[in-house]
Amino acid sequence: MEKKNLLIAQSGGPSAAINATLAGVIAAAQKSPAVGRILGSRHGIEGVLENRCVDLTDFSRLDELKATPAMALGSCRFKLPADFSDPIYEQIRKRLAELQVGYFLYIGGNDSMDTVSKLSDFYAGKPDAPAVVGLPKTIDNDLPACDHTPGYGSAARYLAMTVEELIRDTAIYALPSVTIVEIMGRDAGWLTLAAALPRLRGGSKPDLVALPETPFDEQAFLQEIRDRMQHTHNIVAVVSEGIRDSSGAYVGSAAKSGAVDTFGHAYLSGVGKYLEGLVKREIGCKVRSIEVNLMQRCAGHAASLTDLEESFAVGAYGVSMAEQGVSGRMAVILRDEGEVYRSHCSSVDIRACANKERPVPQRWTNLEDSQVCREICDYLLPLIRGAAPQYRDEYGFADYVIFE
Numbered sequence: 001m002e003k004k005n006l007l008i009a010q011s012g013g014p015s016a017a018i019n020a021t022l023a024g025v026i027a028a029a030q031k032s033p034a035v036g037r038i039l040g041s042r043h044g045i046e047g048v049l050e051n052r053c054v055d056l057t058d059f060s061r062l063d064e065l066k067a068t069p070a071m072a073l074g075s076c077r078f079k080l081p082a083d084f085s086d087p088i089y090e091q092i093r094k095r096l097a098e099l100q101v102g103y104f105l106y107i108g109g110n111d112s113m114d115t116v117s118k119l120s121d122f123y124a125g126k127p128d129a130p131a132v133v134g135l136p137k138t139i140d141n142d143l144p145a146c147d148h149t150p151g152y153g154s155a156a157r158y159l160a161m162t163v164e165e166l167i168r169d170t171a172i173y174a175l176p177s178v179t180i181v182e183i184m185g186r187d188a189g190w191l192t193l194a195a196a197l198p199r200l201r202g203g204s205k206p207d208l209v210a211l212p213e214t215p216f217d218e219q220a221f222l223q224e225i226r227d228r229m230q231h232t233h234n235i236v237a238v239v240s241e242g243i244r245d246s247s248g249a250y251v252g253s254a255a256k257s258g259a260v261d262t263f264g265h266a267y268l269s270g271v272g273k274y275l276e277g278l279v280k281r282e283i284g285c286k287v288r289s290i291e292v293n294l295m296q297r298c299a300g301h302a303a304s305l306t307d308l309e310e311s312f313a314v315g316a317y318g319v320s321m322a323e324q325g326v327s328g329r330m331a332v333i334l335r336d337e338g339e340v341y342r343s344h345c346s347s348v349d350i351r352a353c354a355n356k357e358r359p360v361p362q363r364w365t366n367l368e369d370s371q372v373c374r375e376i377c378d379y380l381l382p383l384i385r386g387a388a389p390q391y392r393d394e395y396g397f398a399d400y401v402i403f404e
Helices: 018-031 044-049 062-066 087-098 110-123 152-170 190-195 218-228 271-282 305-323 370-384
Strands: 004-010 035-041 053-055 101-108 131-136 177-183 208-210 234-240 286-291 329-335 343-349
Touching: 004 018, 004 044, 018 035, 018 062, 018 101, 018 305, 035 044, 044 087, 044 101, 044 110, 087 101, 087 110, 101 110, 101 305, 110 131, 131 305, 152 177, 152 190, 152 234, 152 305, 152 370, 177 190, 177 271, 190 208, 190 234, 190 370, 208 218, 218 234, 218 271, 234 271, 271 286, 305 329, 305 343, 305 370
Parallel strands: 004 035, 004 101, 101 131, 131 329, 177 234, 177 286, 208 234
Antiparallel strands: 035 053, 329 343
């Protein structure tokens, strides 16, 4: 079998598990009789254009890489043009030909799959076309056509643990107080559902849960706080950063910058601080807001073992897809039927995922329904199971892998 070189890159936002997928790619490629050199592009597709590649062929620290959060190869947020006559495509084609790349694997989320989609379409029918394969990653868990995404389980585990600890922290005083925790999630509330796990498992808190899938009513929010204060002094609310009012406007949008990224997504933050001001003004009790922000993305110390194992398997599956000449598809994790949790990898057409989002099912937005809460727990708990191995010294500092 004629060997071809494999090029792997990472793109978009980081997670605690994206390097586990990279480790899975390297491990499978090292065993493959179809793969020659294994190359890593520093900073995604930008690294391809700017000739920033590292040789991973003989890399051996796979266990440490698997446990390293964020992106060992670095990332980018670069949108390829829609016009295939743009010279950037010939630059990419020339560069991959120079590197003798026969397999190109790209790890990322919704927007990164746009790159996979465009490259596979550009190469369609060309004699020098490499297999172009997408490997999923997003803590937001909003990629369509899959049961869940690599990275989500670890972020969910961190959030469930953090909110559980915040609930204990806020319970110690008898003074009326409100704590508002802002969770990532522009259009989908999967992360906020994870933050609600202490309640979903049978607890009383967090008291309020606000998802982007349900229009947010400020007056109803205030009234629910007043009502719950008749029974408990400390109120804990978890809210998605992307909650909107009935008109579709982001809550507190007047306080946001209005800036957007290269894919046209608004930069969101500050809804917690906005609601803090609202409660302080209208109710007048002690109130604070906490924006979990970047910490939920790369909390390697709280990574889920299930997440890392599945993410590694996705990387290995991507190599098998590429070996078979599969192109223009994304690997996905699917859940097996049965009471005992098991999963397997499959693939879907990249057009089913690129630039598309999967919201929380409307049925799951009703957290007053005990059956719904059980369903969500049945879905979520297997994904956060198990503590991932740690490679840390006696002081707790980790030996992370970074490719320079």
